[in-house]
Amino acid sequence: MRTPVNVTVTGAAGQIGYALLFRIASGAMLGPDTPVRLKLLEIPQGVKAAEGTAMELDDCAFPLLAGIDIDDDATRAFDGTNVALLVGARPRGPGMERADLLEANGGIFGPQGTAINDGAADDVRVLVVGNPANTNALIASSHAPDVPDDRFTAMTRLDHNRALSQVAHKAGVPVSEVRRLTIWGNHSATQYPDLFHADVAGSPGGTLTADTAWLTDDFIPTVAKRGAAIIDARGASSAASAANAAIDHVHDWVHGTPAGDWTSAGLVSHGEYGVPEGLVCSYPVTSSDGAWHVVEDLELDAFSRERIDASVAELVAERDTVRSLGLV
Numbered sequence: 001m002r003t004p005v006n007v008t009v010t011g012a013a014g015q016i017g018y019a020l021l022f023r024i025a026s027g028a029m030l031g032p033d034t035p036v037r038l039k040l041l042e043i044p045q046g047v048k049a050a051e052g053t054a055m056e057l058d059d060c061a062f063p064l065l066a067g068i069d070i071d072d073d074a075t076r077a078f079d080g081t082n083v084a085l086l087v088g089a090r091p092r093g094p095g096m097e098r099a100d101l102l103e104a105n106g107g108i109f110g111p112q113g114t115a116i117n118d119g120a121a122d123d124v125r126v127l128v129v130g131n132p133a134n135t136n137a138l139i140a141s142s143h144a145p146d147v148p149d150d151r152f153t154a155m156t157r158l159d160h161n162r163a164l165s166q167v168a169h170k171a172g173v174p175v176s177e178v179r180r181l182t183i184w185g186n187h188s189a190t191q192y193p194d195l196f197h198a199d200v201a202g203s204p205g206g207t208l209t210a211d212t213a214w215l216t217d218d219f220i221p222t223v224a225k226r227g228a229a230i231i232d233a234r235g236a237s238s239a240a241s242a243a244n245a246a247i248d249h250v251h252d253w254v255h256g257t258p259a260g261d262w263t264s265a266g267l268v269s270h271g272e273y274g275v276p277e278g279l280v281c282s283y284p285v286t287s288s289d290g291a292w293h294v295v296e297d298l299e300l301d302a303f304s305r306e307r308i309d310a311s312v313a314e315l316v317a318e319r320d321t322v323r324s325l326g327l328v
């Protein structure tokens, strides 16, 4: 049996945690030959519920599950961790402004970044799911100066998967025939789902974009506002689909993306496509040899450029807010 991979999940007792842990333990994330040790981090009030989830995990008798630790201390929870899924975050409360939300989350993601810096394994990979995911990833990364910044990522895979399904429905093809979509920018309503470079069952995505009313009034807003639509319908935010996207993200990071395709992930910018360095921005990405690579040299017309710029401007504003609060 291989040495277990340590997987830390924060917010383990939350709804995404409940949809995520069983799939990690079943091998869906790291593969059928990789045992995992789960390290669950919760706030003190969440520990009892996390213990209940751990009892259920036990009751599944997963052959790959090598153990479960539960903690309310970040230093212990990130000690030796190889994969860190930062799901737990402070939700927006009544009357809370965006700056209040950023500040409250700075108090979570700063110390967690420090704990990762000090104790995680050398090969640590971090996925931030908790919102505002891009800027929380920026905060965590900036507290981990000894960890290469390409190990900190923010989740836009759910947006990517949402876009794949919308296009598949529109074109009347299976999702498996939709390739090379991109989510650009922030995981927020300003994100830009781009299908100009897509391949839809062998035809260029441009064929669909010819229907400009569908593109601008249906496709883009449906994908960008899907989170709110789910909250409206379900009375709770996306949980199983978010957990599924986190599994997809880490799976592809470790195992690679298929030849001829790419996916989307929030990565620390090194200036690609003119995005200011240091912002955590969603890009078209491939994965090989265990690392993400931005797909470069895509041509962007004025329509796409304007939308990417608007989302990047929001990321800049979030970064400026957390800077002014001394969080990065």
Ligand SMILES: NC(=O)C1=CN([C@@H]2O[C@H](COP(=O)(O)OP(=O)(O)OC[C@H]3O[C@@H](n4cnc5c(N)ncnc54)[C@H](O)[C@@H]3O)[C@@H](O)[C@H]2O)C=CC1
Residues within 6 Å of the ligand: 010, 011, 012, 013, 014, 015, 016, 017, 041, 042, 043, 045, 046, 087, 088, 089, 090, 091, 108, 128, 129, 130, 131, 132, 133, 155, 156, 157, 158, 159, 187, 237, 238, 239, 242
């Ligand atoms: N990036 C994306 O695509 C998506 C992001 N999200 C975000 O994921 C986050 C989690 O969502 P849910 O599981 O539905 O929320 P939830 O409220 O059900 O669970 C959050 C859990 O985090 C815990 N928590 C809070 N602070 C913590 C801390 N400092 N350390 C450890 N645990 C802590 C809470 O006790 C709670 O159990 C939210 O911020 C949500 O907005 C949700 C869907 C998609």
Ligand SMILES: O=C([O-])CC(=O)C(=O)O
Residues within 6 Å of the ligand: 131, 158, 226, 227, 228, 230, 237, 238
């Ligand atoms: O809006 C939310 O809280 C959940 C979210 O990020 C999404 O579903 O994309």
